[in-house]
Amino acid sequence: MSRYRLEPTASQEAVLRDHCAHARFIWNLAVEQQSWWRPGRRSAPGYLEQARQLTAARAEYGWLRAGSQMVQQQALRDFAQALANFFVGTHRRPTWRKAGRDEGFRIVAVKPAHVRRLSRNTGEVWIPKAGWVRLRWSRAVPEGVKSHRVSLDRAGRWHIAFAAIPEAIPAPGTGEVVGVDRGIAVSAALSTGQMLTVPRPSLARQRRFRRLQRKLARARGGSNRRARVKLAIAKLRAREADARKDWAEKTSTDLARRFDVIRVEDLNIRGMTRSAKGTITEPGRNVRAKAGLNREIMRSGWGLLVRRLQDKAPGRVEKVNPAFTSQRCSACGHIAAGSRESQALFCCVACGHACNADVNAARNIAAGHAVTARGGDGTTRPVNREPQLLAS
Numbered sequence: 001m002s003r004y005r006l007e008p009t010a011s012q013e014a015v016l017r018d019h020c021a022h023a024r025f026i027w028n029l030a031v032e033q034q035s036w037w038r039p040g041r042r043s044a045p046g047y048l049e050q051a052r053q054l055t056a057a058r059a060e061y062g063w064l065r066a067g068s069q070m071v072q073q074q075a076l077r078d079f080a081q082a083l084a085n086f087f088v089g090t091h092r093r094p095t096w097r098k099a100g101r102d103e104g105f106r107i108v109a110v111k112p113a114h115v116r117r118l119s120r121n122t123g124e125v126w127i128p129k130a131g132w133v134r135l136r137w138s139r140a141v142p143e144g145v146k147s148h149r150v151s152l153d154r155a156g157r158w159h160i161a162f163a164a165i166p167e168a169i170p171a172p173g174t175g176e177v178v179g180v181d182r183g184i185a186v187s188a189a190l191s192t193g194q195m196l197t198v199p200r201p202s203l204a205r206q207r208r209f210r211r212l213q214r215k216l217a218r219a220r221g222g223s224n225r226r227a228r229v230k231l232a233i234a235k236l237r238a239r240e241a242d243a244r245k246d247w248a249e250k251t252s253t254d255l256a257r258r259f260d261v262i263r264v265e266d267l268n269i270r271g272m273t274r275s276a277k278g279t280i281t282e283p284g285r286n287v288r289a290k291a292g293l294n295r296e297i298m299r300s301g302w303g304l305l306v307r308r309l310q311d312k313a314p315g316r317v318e319k320v321n322p323a324f325t326s327q328r329c330s331a332c333g334h335i336a337a338g339s340r341e342s343q344a345l346f347c348c349v350a351c352g353h354a355c356n357a358d359v360n361a362a363r364n365i366a367a368g369h370a371v372t373a374r375g376g377d378g379t380t381r382p383v384n385r386e387p388q389l390l391a392s
């Protein structure tokens with residue numbers, strides 16, 4: 001994905017915000033319809049029926065009609081795709097989009113004439129109802145772009161991402177298999193013994209983050225001060241997110257180049273896809289802001305890494321059942337909880353083999369067998385978003 005900063009004028013920004021609001025509204029409507037569906041009931045409306053409903057809704061509501069039909073229709077298509085991804089088992093169930101957090105919309109049927117370069121560092125892109133919007137030409141826009149997504153991050157920055165799936169990298173042909181373990185102390189350990197670490201914010205930045213969190217806790221709701229602190233936090237987070245994306249791009253390219261087969265744990269089976277913010281019974285909020293930030297960084301870095309690996313090494317990434325990968329001895333195969341000496345050290349109680357715990361797990365993953373594409377029987381999928389189902 002090639003991402004560029006977008007620099008709309010004030011009046012264009014108003015149009016873009018409307019597009020975002022419409023896309024969010026349509027998406028959430030689709031989420032709501034879907035959340036009512038249960039096995040045994042008549043199926044929830046699919047894309048075609050929803051598209052018909054959208055046409056009817058536009059005829060009825062002026063504010064919806066005033067917006068771009070393409071933006072609204074595409075929100076439905078995106079939802080249908082998200083749902084398909086969920087059923088295949090590669091993504092989480094699509095959830096509610098919140099104002100100010102998941103803002104964005106997609107434009108399709110983009111023609112070459114819709115993107116043009118103005119000078120060395122600036123270009124323009126044509127966006128329905130907004131017209132020509134400036135963008136920072138930070139690198140060449142990929143050729144043959146068919147669609148793009150415009151988004152607004154929490155720091156108030158507009159971006160445009162041109163959908164271009166990264167080109168597949170040819171396998172080296174050495175027959176080498178690598179296992180990648182998502183560690184706690186290190187972000188990822190390879191079965192070769194190499195450790196990969198997602199860039200973490202510097203200590204100074206972590207301190208600043210904690211200070212801002214405390215400030216936020218003290219600031220009165222709705223005050224200007226609170227808004228300022230929130231923006232500062234969002235900017236800090238946005239910078240970390242950029243560093244993470246960069247890391248995932250470089251690391252995935254490197255792995256796809258070096259190994260024929262890349263095995264990772266299938267985390268859907270483990271069902272560990274809940275938000276870092278904690279659950280209702282155990283809200284994580286600001287209690288452990290630092291730990292929360294680190295966890296979040298590692299988690300999102302991991303998901304992105306796996307997605308990029310699948311783009312760049314199609315058919316060469318295998319997902320492995322994660323059961324016992326941290327308790328099995330990679331040398332003799334003995335499984336014992338007691339072999340996990342500490343977070344960092346693995347020492348087999350049967351054969352005495354000792355090594356870094358994450359590397360041991362990575363070796364088990366490298367030796368593991370791929371699970372089916374659907375990933376288990378689906379019983380461990382997160383379901384706590386939906387209303388409680390009464391016995392029937």
Ligand SMILES: [Zn+2]
Pocket residue numbers: 329330331332333334348349350351352353
């Ligand atoms: Zn052993």
